[in-house]
Amino acid sequence: MSSLRQIAAILKKDIISELRTKEMLTSMFLFVMLTMVIFNYAFGADRNNLTPFGGGMLWITFLFTAILGLNRSFVHEKDEGCLEGLLLAPVDRPVIYLGKMTGNLIFLSVIEIVTLPIFTVFFISHNYFPQIGWFIIALILSNLGISATGTLLATISINTKTRDMMLPILFLPIIIPLLIGAVVSTGQIMAGTKNFESVYSSLKFLGVYDIIFLLISYGLYDFVLGE
Amino acid sequence: MTFSPDLFGLKETKKITTEIDVVNLNKSFGKRKVLDNVSFQVKKGGFLSIFGPNGAGKTTLIKILSTLVAPTSGKVLVSGISLDDDPTLIRKKIGLISHSPLLYPDLNAYENLKFYGTLYQVPHLEKRINFMLDKVELSHRRYDLVRTFSKGMQQRLAIARVLLHQPAILFLDEPHSGLDPHAVDILDGLINDIRGDHTFVMITHSLEKGIALADVVMILENGKIIFYQEKEHLDSDKFRKIYIQTVKGES
Amino acid sequence: MKQRMGLVFGIIAGILLLAVFYGAFMVTPMIVTPKAPDGVFSQKMFYFHVPIALTSFVASAIGAIAAILFLVKKERKYDFISYSSVQLALLFGFLVEWTGIIWTRMEWGAWWAWEPRLTTYLIFMLVYAGYFVLRSSVSDENARARYCAVYAIIAAINTPLSFFSIRLIPAVHPVVFTTSGASMETSMLVTFLIGMAGMTCLFISLLITRTKTESLKEEVDYLKNIIGG
Numbered sequence: 001m002s003s004l005r006q007i008a009a010i011l012k013k014d015i016i017s018e019l020r021t022k023e024m025l026t027s028m029f030l031f032v033m034l035t036m037v038i039f040n041y042a043f044g045a046d047r048n049n050l051t052p053f054g055g056g057m058l059w060i061t062f063l064f065t066a067i068l069g070l071n072r073s074f075v076h077e078k079d080e081g082c083l084e085g086l087l088l089a090p091v092d093r094p095v096i097y098l099g100k101m102t103g104n105l106i107f108l109s110v111i112e113i114v115t116l117p118i119f120t121v122f123f124i125s126h127n128y129f130p131q132i133g134w135f136i137i138a139l140i141l142s143n144l145g146i147s148a149t150g151t152l153l154a155t156i157s158i159n160t161k162t163r164d165m166m167l168p169i170l171f172l173p174i175i176i177p178l179l180i181g182a183v184v185s186t187g188q189i190m191a192g193t194k195n196f197e198s199v200y201s202s203l204k205f206l207g208v209y210d211i212i213f214l215l216i217s218y219g220l221y222d223f224v225l226g227e
Numbered sequence: 228m229t230f231s232p233d234l235f236g237l238k239e240t241k242k243i244t245t246e247i248d249v250v251n252l253n254k255s256f257g258k259r260k261v262l263d264n265v266s267f268q269v270k271k272g273g274f275l276s277i278f279g280p281n282g283a284g285k286t287t288l289i290k291i292l293s294t295l296v297a298p299t300s301g302k303v304l305v306s307g308i309s310l311d312d313d314p315t316l317i318r319k320k321i322g323l324i325s326h327s328p329l330l331y332p333d334l335n336a337y338e339n340l341k342f343y344g345t346l347y348q349v350p351h352l353e354k355r356i357n358f359m360l361d362k363v364e365l366s367h368r369r370y371d372l373v374r375t376f377s378k379g380m381q382q383r384l385a386i387a388r389v390l391l392h393q394p395a396i397l398f399l400d401e402p403h404s405g406l407d408p409h410a411v412d413i414l415d416g417l418i419n420d421i422r423g424d425h426t427f428v429m430i431t432h433s434l435e436k437g438i439a440l441a442d443v444v445m446i447l448e449n450g451k452i453i454f455y456q457e458k459e460h461l462d463s464d465k466f467r468k469i470y471i472q473t474v475k476g477e478s
Numbered sequence: 479m480k481q482r483m484g485l486v487f488g489i490i491a492g493i494l495l496l497a498v499f500y501g502a503f504m505v506t507p508m509i510v511t512p513k514a515p516d517g518v519f520s521q522k523m524f525y526f527h528v529p530i531a532l533t534s535f536v537a538s539a540i541g542a543i544a545a546i547l548f549l550v551k552k553e554r555k556y557d558f559i560s561y562s563s564v565q566l567a568l569l570f571g572f573l574v575e576w577t578g579i580i581w582t583r584m585e586w587g588a589w590w591a592w593e594p595r596l597t598t599y600l601i602f603m604l605v606y607a608g609y610f611v612l613r614s615s616v617s618d619e620n621a622r623a624r625y626c627a628v629y630a631i632i633a634a635i636n637t638p639l640s641f642f643s644i645r646l647i648p649a650v651h652p653v654v655f656t657t658s659g660a661s662m663e664t665s666m667l668v669t670f671l672i673g674m675a676g677m678t679c680l681f682i683s684l685l686i687t688r689t690k691t692e693s694l695k696e697e698v699d700y701l702k703n704i705i706g707g
């Protein structure tokens with residue numbers, strides 16, 4: 001009970017700071033917009049041709065914007081020395097993990113909700129609204145995996161000499177399996193696949209990935225804090 | 228010249244309840260040895276002042292005592308609890324004023340205290356926050372962002388943050404730096420208020436302040452304790468001489 | 479004692495691997511397929527490729543197990559074992575990739591064909607490359623050992639996950655060395671098993687020597703420090 005209150009306190013503090021400065025959300029949003037514009041020119045095709053690649057384009061965008069957010073959320077703590085304040089407090093380390101993880105999950109989801117309609121208008125010719133339920137499940141499962149793994153690895157990164165430079169090197173190879181699951185499930189739905197089999201198996205895979213990495217990160221977080 | 232703590236009859240003080248017990252503590256960062264076989268004790272209600280030149284390892288020592296940095300080897304007991312056994316329990320009992328104020332610049336004074344108070348599960352938090360803000364004379368700025376505070380005001384708020392959960396042991400790393408004379412008086416007042424039933428370890432570069440407040444003084448140089456004496460037996464001339472030698476780097 | 483064990487395993491590995499060469503090229507029959515009536519020479523690679531591949535998984539698993547032991551017991555030696563094992567995982571992973579690429583080149587005439595298992599190994603190598611970047615950018619030994627242990631555990635778990643995830647992709651990719659259907663002759667099986675044993679001995683031998691080297695390095699640093707270096 002008390003740990004729930006502590007998790008909520010960490011989350012609330014991150015949200016209040018972010019709503020005040022809007023640093024993280026602004027840069028994440030602009031990053032997504034810029035990437036989409038670049039995609040258009042990189043592929044130089046109309047959206048009918050791009051639809052089959054929707055999943056890939058979507059997750060390249062979201063993954064890199066997630067890295068931006070993950071780094072920001074810890075650089076902030078570290079720069080003001082506040083991470084030390086958190087570490088000094090008598091809270092179990094998993095509480096810190098869950099607090100930070102939930103924050104990262106929320107910020108990523110907010111950006112996705114805002115930019116997904118734009119992305120769809122830009123690149124997707126098929127109307128996948130009838131399958132939106134499955135799509136949202138795929139989105140949630142993917143975000144959960146990104147935040148679970150990303151929060152753990154961002155904490156390691158921020159304690160290294162190269163700090164935020166380290167995160168992509170550690171995070172991207174580890175997240176590839178989840179990325180494949182995310183691309184296949186959302187991509188198939190956006191392309192209007194008739195064969196839902198691969199969507200289901202991807203969703204199952206995403207669920208397994210999330211559970212494994214949530215448990216591991218929860219268990220190992222103690223070891224990545226402190227010097 | 229090296230002083231081993233036993234020269235000063237520390238063995239006897241073991242009978243009195245010791246709040247902080249450090250035995251053969253070593254700490255290296257990579258190849259650099261920062262603390263070299265440090266042993267000392269602080270009794271309950273005691274006040275230890277640590278002096279020493281820049282880079283002597285004072286901050287590192289306090290960070291180890293406050294569970295932030297793991298020692299390379301050695302035994303550390305805080306309030307009878309070993310660092311490896313139950314750091315969370317130790318964290319409940321300690322407060323640390325460090326070089327940085329550990330405040331969130333985009334939260335206001337009240338939100339900062341509220342945040343830390345919740346983490347420490349402080350009972351009657353609102354009352355306690357008001358009380359502490361009054362004590363450090365920041366009540367009128369409670370809804371201002373910490374970003375807009377001057378350094379001394381941040382330091383005062385940091386003091387409020389540290390005392391919020393009424394820790395039994397206080398670690399103060401140069402707490403007077405950045406404070407104007409009035410704020411120094413506030414801090415000294417707060418320290419004197421709670422002396423006796425609280426244990427203090429303070430790092431300072433100010434001889435007067437450090438000696439005035441202390442029961443025991445210690446000089447750390449290159450990670451070694453080169454001077455350790457109780458204030459009642461303090462040979463202050465000798466102490467001054469050694470201190471001045473160390474900070475000038477002539478020893 | 480330990481050093482001698484390393485040498486013993488090394489010698490055994492040498493003998494066994496020579497035996498595999500002999501078995502692969504002199505004893506085992508050529509696999510004949512309808513497309514290649516003269517026999518598929520590149521199939522000989524199988525006796526090296528697969529044992530190396532399995533050994534690299536073993537190395538990755540031992541890297542993780544030693545990492546867990548380090549986190550639990552906090553003894554430096556487990557960090558050395560984990561680090562050495564991860565080095566070998568990367569080395570063997572590289573050999574897998576290399577033998578695999580040679581095979582694809584001989585069979586399909588292409589250097590790279592996104593074959594699922596070779597792709598898994600590419601990811602495998604990228605994951606472990608991250609390990610070394612991480613290791614070199616933390617100065618405090620305790621913290622370095624802890625972070626690396628955590629990463630070694632995640633990396634090992636990631637391997638089977640990436641293996642499965644690649645199979646989620648609907649497009650069909652060619653697969654190297656399908657043994658299903660083709661029943662292995664006794665001579666082939668024996669050669670394969672000798673290869674397996676040889677690679678395992680090679681791994682053990684290298685692991686012992688690497689671990690020893692790492693702890694010696696540590697000791698040298700420690701002594702330098704005492705002298706006041």
Ligand SMILES: Nc1ncnc2c1ncn2[C@@H]1O[C@H](COP(=O)(O)OP(=O)(O)OP(=O)(O)O)[C@@H](O)[C@H]1O
Nearest residue numbers: 227256261279280281282283284285286287288617
């Ligand atoms: N995280 C770290 N990594 C590497 N070296 C460190 C780290 N923290 C401290 N050190 C080194 O340890 C030594 C002691 O530092 P410490 O901060 O304890 O000194 P100090 O006595 O508090 O000095 P000051 O009076 O300047 O505050 C210094 O040489 C410093 O470079």
Ligand SMILES: [Mg+2]
Nearest residue numbers: 285286287400
């Ligand atoms: Mg200091």
